[in-house]
Amino acid sequence: MNYAGVPAEYIRLDNWKAETGAFLRRLYTRIIAEPTAVDKLVSELIEQAALSVWWDDVSRTIRLAVLRKIETDAAVFDDSNILKGSLQITEQPQRRLSQVSTYFGITSPLSKASEPISYHSMQFDVNLEAEDDYGGAAIKTIYSSWVPRFGRPIAQRVNEIMLGRFVDPPRQFRFSTFLDPDIQPPVLGRGYRLFARPLQNAAGEQEAVPIQITRLLPTDTGFDITADEMRFVEFSSEDLDNRTIIIDSNTLNFNWRVAYDQLYPAPTANDDIVCIVSAGVIVGSQSIDLPAFNVGSWPAGCKLTLQVRGRIQGKGGNGAWINSSGAGERGGHALYSRNPVKIKNNNQIWSGGGGGHERVQSGTFRYGGGGGQGYLAGSQQMPLNIATSENAGTPTPGYAGGAAGAPAGNGHADCGNAIDGHSFLTFEGGQGDIRGPRVN
Secondary structure (H helix, E strand, O other), X not given: OOOOOOOHHHEOHHHHHHHHHHHOOOOOOOOOOOOOOHHHHHHHHHHHOOEEEEEEOOOOEEEEEEOOOOOOOOXXXXXXXXXXXXXXXEOOXXXXXXXXEEEEEEOOOOOOOOOHHHEXXXXXXXXXXXXXHHOOOOEXXXXXXXXXXXXXXXXXXXXXXXXXXXXXOOOEEEEEEEOOOOOOOOOOOOEEEEXXXXXXXXXXXXXXXXXXXXXXXXXXXXXXXXXXXXXXXXXXXXXXXXXXXXXXXXXXXXXHHHHHHOOOOOOOOOOEEEEEEOOOOEEEOOOOOOOOEEOOOOOOOOEEEEEEOOEEEOOOOOOOOOOOOOOOOOOOOOEEOOOOEEEEOXXXXXXXXXXXXXXXXXXXXXXOOOOOOOOOOOOOOOOOEXXXXXXXXXXXXXXXXXXXXXXXXXXXXXXXXXXXXXXXXXXXXXXXXXXXXXEO
16 A cells, blocks of 8 residues: 555455464564565565465455365365366476475575575475475475564475475366356355366375366356365464474574564463474573573463573673773673473573683783683683683683683672573473572
8 A cells, every 4th residue: 555556445454364363373574674566575475474365356355365275165166067068177287396495584684585695594394205206306495584583483384385285286277157046156266176077086086176266257157267276284273373483593682572573463361382492502692781581571371381402591701801900790691581481391591601800910910811601702801712602711821810600600700690580480301401590
C-alpha cells in the first residue's frame, strides 16, 4: 500500500493474519537499508515463508494462504464432474529437488544478499533416497534475508516444505468441469483431490492426488482448470507451536526475549519455549557490566528451558595499567535471570576471571597485570602470555605484573558471577561445569 500503490480495499489484512496465525506462527524480520523493489521483497518473503498469494477476481482482493497439506476430505474432481477427454497431465521433471540449503541470519543489512559469506548460518537438508531413485541430485539454494539469526527451526521448516513438495516433481493437470447447481463452484487457490484412471500409486492402485488450483477460467458451460500437484510434508500442531531458538555460532550479550520477539508471536502463559546453545559455541560478553546471557523478561507461566551444550562465559577483567598503582578489573557475569528457567543437560557456565594487579619490581619499575580469562579476555599491559577464553593471562616470568584470575578464581580483582538469579533455576540431568559464584 505504501510503496506499490495497491488500494487498501484489495488487502484484507485481518484474513491474512488469521491464516498465518493458524498455520504459520512465525515472524520474518529484516532491515531494508537501500531502495528495493516491492515485488522483489514480496517474492522473497513468499518463498521463504512458504506462502501462496494470488488475485481473486470474484472478491476483488489479494488472497494469501500458507502452503500446507491438502486435507483428505477436500472436495474431489472425478469422472462425475470432469468433462470426458479433457484431462491433460504434464510431467515437470525440472521442478524436482533433493537438496535444499538455506542461508539465514544476514550479518548486515548492507551485505550482498546473494553471497553465502553474508550470513551467520546455513541449514542443509537432503533426501538421499530420492537421489538414488532418480539417479542424481537436484539442488536449490535460498539466501534468506527474511529469517533472522538464531532462526534455524524456521529455516529448517522452509527446507522441509521444499523437499516435501518437490522431492517428487509435481505434475500439472488441466481439465474442464461443468456447471452444476448442486455442486459448489471451484475456487482459485483452494486445495482439492483429483481422482482419475491414469493416476495410480506405487502399488498400481488408483489414487486421489492432492492438487491446488492455480488458474480458473469461467466458460459458458463451466470452468477450465489448471492445477498443480500438492504433495506435502505435514506439520502437526506441536510443530506449529514450536518455539525453539538455536544459538549456533559464537555471539555476544545474548538476550533470549529480544531474540524470541524477532522470530515468534508474543509469548503467553504455558508456552513451551526452548533455547539451545549448540556444542562448541560460546555465548560471551563485550562488557563486564553486561551478562553474557540475559534470560530477559517473560510473562508469568512461560515454560523456559535452556540447554547449554556449549558454554556461557562472562568477559575477563582487564589487568591493571603500568604505573596505575591499582588493581585489575573485576570479571564479568555469565548468566542472568529473574524468570524461572529449567536448565537441561548443562555443559559449561563460567564467570569472567578478574584482572591481575600491578606489581612493583626493584622499587622503581611498575608492570601491568595479566588479563582475566573470558570469551572476550581481559587485556594486559605486558602481553607475553595472553588471556583467552580457555586460560587466564599470566605475568611475564620474573618481572611482569600480577597473575589474572580464571573463571572461579580472582586475580587482584574478583571474578564475575557465573549465575545471577540462581534461585530461579532448576537443573535437569546434572548441574554440569559451573565456575564462579552463584548469587540471588
